[in-house]
Amino acid sequence: MDPYEVLGVSPQADDDTIRKAYLELVRRFSPDSDPEAFKRISQAYELVKSEKLRLEHYLFNRDVPGDTPFHAFLQRVRVCEKRKPMAFEQMKVYLRKCTKK
């Protein structure tokens, strides 16, 4: 996963901003409350905590965010984005659409 997206910072962020975001996330997702998220956050931080590491990540990382384009999209949504319900009107349209096979 993209470490910047995990930490919720821009790739242009500096060391301080990244550290602050990391500490904030670690406070929210402690190893006891959500070990998986904690591991993910720590791994992301280790990849981008200094300028040199950030540049190395930018230059040489070979990770793929998913197996297919849609999987990459789902992975991103799963890790980086808060799920937000559809607006009521959209929900209406969606449910009505589901009447049709």
Added chain:
Amino acid sequence: MSKFKKHKIKGYESPKLLATQVLEEKTAADLDRQNYRRAKEWLKELCKRNKELYQPRLIACYQGLAQQMLGKGQLPEAKTVFEQIRLLTGRPVNGRLEAQSLTVADDYSAAASVSVRQYGEEGGGTLTAAEGKSLADALVIAFEDIPELQENHPDLHRELLAVRTALVHLSAERFADAQNELKAIGRRSIFADWRLFIKGLCAFYAGDDAKAREALQPFGKDSLLFRAARPFIHIINDGATPLSKDEVKEPLLMDICRILNRPELDHVLPRAEYLWRMGRHADSFEHVSRMLSDFPTNEPGLLRTLSRFYFQALFHMSSNQGDKYFRDLHYILKKRRNNDVANLLYARSRNLFFETDQGFSDPDLLRMWEEFLICHQRVAGESSRLRALVYAHLGDLFGNTLGDDDACESWFDRRRKKGTTRNFRLAEEAYEKSLALYPTDKEIHLKLLALYEQGDINTRRNRKLDEISRLFPDDKDVLAKNGNYCIERKAYLKGIEYLKMAVALDPLARINREALGVAYIKASLHFARQKKSPRYREFMKEAVEMGEADLTNMTLGRPYLRVRQAIFEWIGGWEKEGNLLLAEAMENGNEDGRLSYFAYLISRAYEAPLPLISQRENAIKTIFAAPAPAVVAALTEVIQYVRLIVPDKGWLDKEFKRLNACALKAANQPCTHQDAEKIVHYAFNERWPDRALIHRYVKKMLNLDPKSPLFLYFQYLYDKSAHLFQRPPTEKDLQRLRDIQALAVERNERLLINLLGKEIRQVEEFLSSSDDDDYDADEKDDDEDDDEDDDEDDDGGGGNRKATDFVKLAEQLVEEMGRISGPRGKSSSRRKKKKAATSQASLFDDPDCPF
């Protein structure tokens, strides 16, 4: 279908010519298959023969057909069928069909009104479960007030309002309020499924996937809620929801985009996904880039994720697929000029993809990375730090040592020779360019130093070391490097000073402490040979002070240091002092004879005076006279350590033979699991493994415990070593390893489980690659039947590759086997022992310097 066409169909049977019984059978069969169209043809004929009996069945058949058509959205066709029903019955179709047709026509409120009217006509409360659910669906999706419902069925109206309000709360992210509203709906209500659905959505948006899955899964197939819940379940299952065979995935993916509030992607990603899955990778990329104007990009967000996906997917493809994708991407990007970001991402991926390819020369790679730097400058401006990192990367690439072609040689020759550098000149230039751009990068300085060490270029190495020392005077790594280098040049005093400083900066860094220990020992031996007793006494005193109390580490352990001290006294000409020190050392920790044996072997390794060696030999004679397996196990540890110090000595080979004979003699006596493990591991680790010794101990331990996973694994290795170069691993071997792993799991032997898991994967890969090779060869044979010579060459190449792979696998296998000696399971001290042994090996790995 016209009558003319019907008669043209092969095998068409005219109903008129069939007997009533046959027609009835055919009708029943077609109704079972829900083939209403054909069933109605038989029923029409039957009606002609007996209207009273068959007309109700014909009407029911028409109703089924109408329902089927409505399900498929065929409204005009369904209306024709409605007309037929009206003609037969003399009244309009029933309310349910009418409501369904209104829903298909998107007139939801009329459909709801008709459903309520039908419910009223049927007297309420007599609905089947399915009828209740379809009434609830019609009422909810109307999203409007239905006056008849409010007047005639206030309970239903109250529950409907609760569902609607809960949906409003849900959309506004007020999940608790939504759940509260749902309390008004009973479990037996016709809205019970809607209650469950909304609960599931609340859990989904609150991130509780397990609860959401539980709530969203139970809806019956073909229901509205089943279709509505499916995309949510697909997201929860991370895209792994099974689809039916003939189902098209795109609508589901479109729904997912919508429910995730990404309507802009619902016409992009499903198609891109389809193309990707069809293997049309570049078409998928082109589709996304055509539909999304900002793609590809480096800016944060979903498009960046997609950009990363498309430009990095080729690292995870097979080389053929990757090559093709790369060529197609190149073609697409060439057509779309002036897209600097795309060119930058492409150049980066291309360089990383091809830098491991043998087909590219080193200057080509250098040029490709320089092209990347130009692209980067265009997009993001100049960055000397980035440029420095690129050159450092090129330095690493060109400074790689080339692998040994002859795998068999490395198999026998444990102490690998120094490899040749791939391209020394370019590596040096690249590192220097990197340092010119960023002179304070210690890591690059150390890499350049390592390059000089690798190339044995001492003048440049010395100069670089001096430069690093000047630049980083207080860095422990640099001090340690300097110290080790001085010791290598026999500048002991200076070396020890550097190493002391490194240890002082980080007293917990074990590698530096061991390096200092080695330095003290080397220096003491040197000064003992020069008969400079104050010097070596001082050094050994400091070494003992720094040492460790236990017998684990033969470099830093105090008892071993004292034995060495005694030998140095002998070498220095102080026999009496030497004997006193030796006696003192033996008092502590020599129960299993390890110190006596250590003293004997080390005195021979240090070429101590002969009287001392004879004295030590006499001392160990008693040990060898009546050996116990525990003693043998201890002695194997000592002799393996000494081999690291004096690798190639004839006397040591003889000593190995003596110890093997002793171990065989001891095999008749009772033996613990751990001692047997040490002995077997030792035997495997020899240059020429003593198969008799391995067989004896493995058999002995399997007699005691036939299900011991470790010894079964040793047995497996033993059996394989019998025909190491004749037979590659087979399916049988794989099964055997799996059985052993199952036993290891039963006994919770974690390290062994991991080791076996790794080996099983390697064997599986080997077996599958052999299958691929066979397949490739077959394919080639099919394709190139005319060119027999080429085919033969290909087969030969594949065979050689297989053999090389297998030899590599075998090498790894024995190396891995070495790792399981010692730390199996519980004790952390055993793990420490293993770690210590590993680091000892690395420090003494210097054939020019026996001590």
